[in-house]
Amino acid sequence: MRTKALLVMFCSTALLTTACGGGGPQSTAAGGGLSDGKVVFGVLNDQSGAYSQLSGKNSIKAVELAIADYQEKYGDKAVVKEFGVETADHQNKPDVANAKAAELYDRKAVDVILDVPTSSAALKVADVAKEKKKLYFNISAATTDLTGKSCNKYTFHYAYDTYMLANGTGRNTTEEGRKNWYIVYPDYAFGQDMEKSFSAAVEAAGGKIVGRDAAPFPNTSGDFSTYLLKAPTLNPKPDVLGTMQAGAELVALVKQYNEFKLRDKGVGLAVGLMFLTDIHSLTPAALAGTTYTDAWYWNYDLTNRTFADRFQKAAGVRPTFAHAANYSAALQYLEAVQAAGTDGSDAVVKQLEGKTVNDLFLRNGKIRAEDHRVVHDAYLAQVKAPAEVTEEWDYVKILRTIPAAEAFRTPSPDCKL
Secondary structure, three states, X not given: OHHHHHHHHEEOHHHHHHHOOOOOOOOOOOOOEOOOOOEEEEEEEOOOOOOOOOOOOHHHHHHHHXXXXXXXXXXXXXXXXXXXXXXXXXXXXXXXXXXXXXHHHHOOOOOEEEEOOOXXXXXXXXXXXXXXXXXXXEOOOOOHHHHOOOOOOOEEEOOOOHHHHHHHHHHHHHHOOOOEEEEEEEOOHHHHHHHHHHHHHHHHOOOEEEEEEEEOOOOOOOOOHHHHHHHXXXXXXXXXXXXXXXXXXXXHHHHHHHHOOOOOOOOEEEEOOOOHHXXXXXXXXXXXXXEEEEOOOOOOOHHHHHHHHHHHHHHOOOOOHHHHHHHHHHHHHHHHHXXXXXXXXXXXXXXXXXXXEOOOOOOOEEEOOOOOEEEOOEEEEEEOOHHHOOOOOOOEEEEEEEOHHHHOOOOOOOOOO
């Protein structure tokens, strides 16, 4: 029944110009009602490169599930009765992201852009959202600048950031006794921010950074041997190699880490950012015992698992935290439109600011009015040993919950909304 309702009500990209009243620029509703009679979501992300598996085209499935749940909840009382989803591949390039975001808002009549991994691309989209006065929920980029010097009224940072990752993994790993770190990071906004955040967290916990190197991004060769061979030669020798790569680049680095048997040489591994799809690609055997900070886990409880079952039926894989966060952001946007009675950007922002939320993704969640950082509980996670894995995709055990107030930094004075 859910699927049938979605098929009837959901206007696909291909049908937007006919079934949904035409494409092209549309004015934003200043008062009540919808600006063009419908809500159009824009999913802008990497659909062909390093980050295509952790989010990619399957994030569209997550948005569709949110639309279906909104329709089921409100029925005839729904303010929004027609929908569209437009999508584009930004190829992890800031200039492409800038152009695609403008196209989505102006030519595709998109009301809100979701996702946008790659911090340099995410920051460009924030600029476009500010210029166009259109909503933007960043899900998959980690730079704290989105809620710092680059914050703006129309941008919300949803799932995680470098502070959350470093405060969980960097601090806990150091407090466990692994004091000396060698950090390898991708040389763009995300990696640079990760290096700073992890260095600060490690040093605050009594650790020391004995070396740091920036690797090219994208690393088209997939070769990290220069850094991996260097690690055991440093003086003092690092207790842990902290890799800040993500997606396909993380997979390549970990494979080479194991090939060079660095763990046997006394250099442990800490992962700055890891998604379920990374573990699936590498297998738990390659990462057994590795701790990291997770924003959400599909088998954490019955609520998450129920969603994961629906998502797997639609997408063929278990959801990452990026998929769950895209679902949540789409649903919270629709809830704000429902409450405001309009998709006018300023009215929707007013509904979102300061809102407390408990949903599938946001546990003890709050959308901070000061900087539009969406805070929520996070989790210190550990990859299971192969013998502990009893079900495909269930590769992680949650060691502890990091409360929302502890997981994220306080509002930055650099943010001037």
